[in-house]
Amino acid sequence: MGESVTKKVRNIKVDLDKCNGCRSCEMACSAFHAKPKYSSINPARSRIRVVMDLVNDEYVPVRATDYTKAGCDGRRSYTINGKEYSECSFCGTVCPTRDLFKEPDSGLPLKCDMCEDEKEPLCVQACPRGVLTCEEIDAVQEEVKPDEMELGMKSLIDKFGSKKVADTYNRMTQKG
Ligand code: SF4
Numbered sequence: 292m293g294e295s296v297t298k299k300v301r302n303i304k305v306d307l308d309k310c311n312g313c314r315s316c317e318m319a320c321s322a323f324h325a326k327p328k329y330s331s332i333n334p335a336r337s338r339i340r341v342v343m344d345l346v347n348d349e350y351v352p353v354r355a356t357d358y359t360k361a362g363c364d365g366r367r368s369y370t371i372n373g374k375e376y377s378e379c380s381f382c383g384t385v386c387p388t389r390d391l392f393k394e395p396d397s398g399l400p401l402k403c404d405m406c407e408d409e410k411e412p413l414c415v416q417a418c419p420r421g422v423l424t425c426e427e428i429d430a431v432q433e434e435v436k437p438d439e440m441e442l443g444m445k446s447l448i449d450k451f452g453s454k455k456v457a458d459t460y461n462r463m464t465q466k467g
C-alpha cells in the first residue's frame with residue numbers, strides 16, 4: 292500500500308470563454324516534448340488538445356490524463372451557461388474510442404507531465420489569450436503514480452498480450 296503524502300501540485304485553470312482555438316498550446320507542448328526538445332512541432336503529439344466544434348463555437352483545451360483499456364459504458368455531455376458541449380469534450384483519458392493523446396507512430400499513450408521542471412507550463416506560456424493559468428494547490432497523494440514507461444508497457448501488454456511483449460523483450464535483450 293502506498294503512503295499518503297501532502298504535496299504541492301500544479302493545476303491549470305481554463306477560462307473557456309476566452310479560447311478561440313488557435314492551438315498555440317498544442318504547438319508549444321509538442322515542441323517542448325519533442326526529442327530533442329524543440330526539434331519538431333506536431334499537434335498530434337501534444338498532451339493538450341483543443342476539442343473543437345466550430346458550428347457550436349466550442350473550443351475546449353483538454354490535457355491528457357490517464358490511459359484506459361476500455362471506453363466508458365455511457366457518454367457524458369454537459370450544458371454550461373446554456374451551451375451544450377459535445378460528448379467527451381472535457382475528458383482527458385487516453386481511451387480506445389478516440390484518437391486523442393496517442394503517439395502517432397506507435398499509438399502509445401501520451402500524458403501531461405505539467406512541465407514540472409519549468410517555471411510555468413509551456414501551454415500556459417504559449418496561450419496568447421490568457422485562457423490557461425497555472426496555480427499550485429495542496430494535494431493528498433496516496434501512492435506513487437506509474438511513470439510514462441509503465442504506462443507505455445501497460446498499453447503494449449493490453450494490445451499484444453504479456454507473453455508477446457515478454458518474448459519480444461527477451462529477444463531484444465539477448466546478447467549475441
Ligand atoms: S502542462 Fe506541459 S505537458 Fe501538460 S499540456 Fe501543458 S505543455 Fe503539455
Ligand code: SF4
Binds near residue numbers: 309312314350352420
Ligand atoms: S493557446 Fe489558448 S486560445 Fe489558443 S487554443 Fe490554446 S487555450 Fe485556446
